[in-house]
Amino acid sequence: MTLDRRIQLFVVLAGLFITSLVVGDIIGVKLFEVHLGPVVAVMSVGMLPFPVTFLLTDILNEFYGKKVARFVTWVGFVMAIFTFVIVALAGQIPWAPMTEAKDYSGTVAASFNNVFGGSQRILVASMVAYLVAQFLDISVFNLLKRVTNNRMLWLRATGSTVVSQLIDTVVVQFVAWTGVLPQEVIFRIIFTSYAVKLLVAIGLTPLVYLGHALVERKLGIAPVVLGEDGEPVNLVTPKSEHPPAAAA
Template sequence: MNLDRRIQLFVVLAAVFVTSLVVGDIIGVKLFEVNLGLMAPVMSAGMLLFPVTFLLTDILNEFYGKKVARFVTWVGFCMAVFAFAAITVAVRVPWAPMTQAADYPGTVARSFDNVFAGSQRILMASMVAYLVGQFADIAVFNGLKRATHNRMLWLRATGSTVVSQLIDTVVVQYIAWTGVLPQKVIIQIILTSYVVKLLVAVGLTPLIYLGHAFVERKLGIAPVVLGEDGEPVNLAAPASEAPPARAA
């Protein structure tokens, strides 16, 4: 099997995307404050990996099209389900008697369960929000790409995030924290998380252009160009033969 650059890049992007998704779900039980001067918003630690998934989703959309982006979305969902099942089994497996000794230096049941039993709820919330948010992101991204005739990369990248992350943030925070945190705190987390995501999305715009240029010029992989029917017209063509894509 010949792994050309397009396949190699796809494998790397998909692997990093799925890893970021699952790890982000697991560490999402931790809340931290960001000191912004006049305010200190509370956010989930899962936010730390948001920039990675945001960037990778746009690159997958840009260079492989919506069908491939949807495929990776389903792979990520299946891996999240797998992680949820593995954590559920690990939480329910009985602890060895030696771990109950007062002088036992390793991880004890209470510490383990506080982290991983709590992450089960985060995983469930994230899986629901993830599917809805990702498919919304893919649809908006490709809709804007078609409407702008493959131009204005910044618009489709940021515009898709504005819509998808609003959905994702509201769904995941309500499912994860309802009954655990006061309603006021949940709303605060939603608002601050969403504002930060929008700021990150805008701040990542230069990186999106850099990633776009690196993949197209250094790796020789052409971005997908959408036709009038919204379907790719150059996905199978080498970069040197593909129609030129106008990113801005």
């Protein structure tokens, strides 16, 4: 089986997207503060993979179309559920008696359950918000692409994120922290997280253009052009294919 450049790129993008999604869910229990003058912004470290998912969603949408982007969204959702199941099963397996010794320096039950029990809550919160926000992002992206006649990449890249991340941020933080943190803290996390996401989305616009240029010029893969019905009118095969020779 020969993998052309379009398929190779798709596998890499999908793999990075799903990894970023799951890792963001697992590490999301950790909160940190950013001091912006008199304002103290409280955020989850789950924010770290956000720039990656932002870029990948736009590149998938741009070069493969909404059907492929939705397919990757569903795969990501299934992988998040799979992660939830594995974490839940791991928590049910009895600990070795040696871990209860006072001189044991490794991870103990209380620490493990505190971290991964919280991660399970984050995973549930993420799954609740993920599908709605991601499908909304894809729809807004393609709507803006069609309305602007496939121009103004910055508008559809940033505009889709502005809308989808508002819903994602509100739902995730409320489900994750209700009953755990005071309501005023939850609102603060929502406000600061969303504000940072907007700043990141704007700041990453040059990288969106850079990624677009690299895929189109270096790999020879043309972006999807949408017709009046919103469906792709081109799926151009890379200009030249020189697959690496199979290892002997």
